[in-house]
Amino acid sequence: xxxxxxxxxxxxxxxxxxxxxxxEQLSLSHTVLINVMASPGAxxxxxxxxxxxxxxxxxxxxxxxADLDSTVDADKISALGIPxxxxxxxxFCHVESFMTNAALGELDLPSLDVVxxxxxxxxxxxxxxxTGAHVSVAILSxxxxxxxxLKYPIMFRAVEAVVVNxxxxxxxxxxxxxxxxxxxxxxxxxxxxxxxxxxxxxxLDGWIEWIIGRIESVRSSFPEVx
Amino acid sequence: xxxxxxxxxxxxxxxxxxxxxxxEQLSLSHTVLINVMASPGAxxxxxxxxxxxxxxxxxxxxxxxADLDSTVDADKISALGIPxxxxxxxxFCHVESFMTNAALGELDLPSLDVVxxxxxxxxxxxxxxxTGAHVSVAILSxxxxxxxxLKYPIMFRAVEAVVVNxxxxxxxxxxxxxxxxxxxxxxxxxxxxxxxxxxxxxxLDGWIEWIIGRIESVRSSFPEVx
Numbered sequence: 001x002x003x004x005x006x007x008x009x010x011x012x013x014x015x016x017x018x019x020x021x022x023x024e025q026l027s028l029s030h031t032v033l034i035n036v037m038a039s040p041g042a043x044x045x046x047x048x049x050x051x052x053x054x055x056x057x058x059x060x061x062x063x064x065x066a067d068l069d070s071t072v073d074a075d076k077i078s079a080l081g082i083p084x085x086x087x088x089x090x091x092f093c094h095v096e097s098f099m100t101n102a103a104l105g106e107l108d109l110p111s112l113d114v115v116x117x118x119x120x121x122x123x124x125x126x127x128x129x130x131t132g133a134h135v136s137v138a139i140l141s142x143x144x145x146x147x148x149x150l151k152y153p154i155m156f157r158a159v160e161a162v163v164v165n166x167x168x169x170x171x172x173x174x175x176x177x178x179x180x181x182x183x184x185x186x187x188x189x190x191x192x193x194x195x196x197x198x199x200x201x202x203x204l205d206g207w208i209e210w211i212i213g214r215i216e217s218v219r220s221s222f223p224e225v226x
Numbered sequence: 227x228x229x230x231x232x233x234x235x236x237x238x239x240x241x242x243x244x245x246x247x248x249x250e251q252l253s254l255s256h257t258v259l260i261n262v263m264a265s266p267g268a269x270x271x272x273x274x275x276x277x278x279x280x281x282x283x284x285x286x287x288x289x290x291x292a293d294l295d296s297t298v299d300a301d302k303i304s305a306l307g308i309p310x311x312x313x314x315x316x317x318f319c320h321v322e323s324f325m326t327n328a329a330l331g332e333l334d335l336p337s338l339d340v341v342x343x344x345x346x347x348x349x350x351x352x353x354x355x356x357t358g359a360h361v362s363v364a365i366l367s368x369x370x371x372x373x374x375x376l377k378y379p380i381m382f383r384a385v386e387a388v389v390v391n392x393x394x395x396x397x398x399x400x401x402x403x404x405x406x407x408x409x410x411x412x413x414x415x416x417x418x419x420x421x422x423x424x425x426x427x428x429x430l431d432g433w434i435e436w437i438i439g440r441i442e443s444v445r446s447s448f449p450e451v452x
Contacts, residue, residue: 039266040349040378041370068350070376091380093319093350121377123266124294124319124348143369143392144267150296151347152266154317166369172398 011096015129019097022104022132029109030225032218033100033117034211035133037155039148040121042141043165045073046198047207048116052082054208059113059215064103066095066120073118083107094125097132114215123148127155134218141166142175149183156187160214161194163207168197237322241355245323248330248358255335256451258444259326259343260437261359263381265374266347268367269391271299272424273433274342278308280434285339285441290329292321292346299344309333320351323358340441349374353381360444367392368401375409382413386440387420389433394423 026033038044045065052061062083065074068090077084085103087095100117107115117133119126127138138159140148143166149156156162162184164177181193194210196203252259264270271291278287288309291300294316303310311329313321326343333341343359345352353364364385366374369392375382382388388410390403407419420436422429 039347039370040374041265041367067377068380070373070379072373072376091350091354093348120350121265122319122348122350124317124346125351128317141267141369143367143395144265147298148266150298151293153296154294169369169395169398172395 012128015096015098018101019130019132022097022101023134026104026109026115026132026134027222030219030222031109031112032114032135032215033104033131033133034114034215035095035117035119035126035131035136036139037119037123037126037136037159038121038139039123039141039144042121042139042144043198044118044121044139045076047139047163047165048118049076049080050198050201050204051116051208051211052077052080054204055212056080056082058212060111062107062112062115064100064107064115064117066099066118068092068120083112089120093120093122094129095119095131096129100132113219123152123155127152127158135160135214137161137163139163139165140180142169142173145173146175146177146180146183149180149187153187156184156191159188159191161192161210164193164195165198167195167203168200238354241322241324244327245356245358248323248327249360252330252335252341252358252360253448256445256448257335257338258340258361258441259330259357259359260340260441261321261343261345261352261357261362262365263345263349263352263362263385264347264365265349265367265370268347268365268370269424270344270347270365271302273365273389273391274344275302275306276424276427276430277342277434277437278303278306280430281340281438282306282308284438286337288333288338288341290326290333290341290343292325292344294318294346309338315346319346319348320355321345321357322355326358339445349378349381353378353384361386361440363387363389365389365391366406368395368399371399372401372403372406372409375406375413379413382410382417385414385417387418387436390419390421391424393421393429394426
């Protein structure tokens with residue numbers, strides 16, 4: 001066990017250095033990278049589709065899709081006419097910065113304002129690895145249950161905001177939004193909790209407003225073009 | 227990357243040896259170990275509650291609960307009056323056989339017919355590690371979407387049966403049960419797909435029948451008591 005932990009810590013430390021270098025490189029090309037994490041089926045791809053539809057007149061987007069071995073999600077993004085790069089992780093359960101780096105190498109960064117990284121569908125491992133992103137968010141979907149912040153605290157501590165998706169399911173569950181807000185506040189007091197439904201569109205305006213604010217805040221930190 | 231893969235393969239190989247030894251030990255004490263895997267919120271604990279309620283007059287049960295750092299699930303099982311042992315995995319995203327072994331050390335195996343291992347809520351990593359169980363099953367819940375076998379094929383290959391839970395959500399989704407059956411059949415042609423709703427109880431009889439069959443089949447392979 002000790003040996004496993006030592007190896008794990010070494011991998012984490014190396015990843016952290018690579019991630020910081022990647023973030024620096026992105027900042028130099030004035031591209032904001034946003035890492036989106038969630039359980040399988042929480043609605044990561046759909047939230048990206050809605051966000052891109054809402055903001056494509058404002059920003060030039062691309063998406064990096066991480067998947068074990070399918071291109072289901074990348075195909076959906078490509079259908080929007082947006083550049084999509086697929087990371088096939090094989091058995092890998094999360095994205096590390098060397099993977100992000102390889103994927104971004106296939107994109108023309110200076111021509112992009114915002115790249116979304118759709119992480120592997122997993123509420124655990126992705127939260128432990130810096131991907132090189134400027135911003136990380138998590139999605140929790142109503143059918144997963146309101147106890148998830150209690151059971152996966154590392155994820156809810158690792159992000160800047162939590163989207164609660166599939167609010168259209170609320171009537172057929174005992175999901176308690178105020179309980180989720182309290183549980184997340186204990187872990188991460190500054191993280192806004194943004195309830196919405198990608199299916200009905202309800203609440204999407206709150207998310208769009210928040211993400212524009214974060215994108216603009218990151219952009220304002222970029223070095224001036226000389 | 228190569229180094230990571232080498233370490234990973236060594237861990238897998240050592241785990242496999244320990245898992246086989248554990249399975250042998252369980253067989254000697256005539257205890258069937260069943261590993262239940264799924265995404266967060268797919269209904270693992272609830273399926274175990276329903277199964278134990280339905281079969282507690284027939285078998286003596288215990289449950290090993292793996293969770294990052296809460297006892298939410300173990301508390302639910304204890305409330306049934308069933309022995310529950312908690313593995314707090316910390317950041318660990320899956321159960322390996324050394325963890326199962328430690329947890330089983332807290333149970334009186336000869337007095338137990340069936341132990342359920344509720345694995346960490348994760349559709350990826352748990353599928354790659356033999357826990358020492360005799361039987362492994364996966365749960366896919368309707369709100370997660372019918373594309374999950376395409377995106378997490380390793381899990382759907384690693385199990386003997388797939389429970390499709392939350393069938394009471396079917397009317398409010400575009401989930402296609404026949405598509406799921408076909409996608410799973412491609413990966414794992416012998417695995418039955420068992421649709422049910424833990425909430426309404428619909429379909430539970432099919433699961434109960436299947437699991438009794440598997441428990442009895444494993445028991446028939448146990449060595450005679452001398």
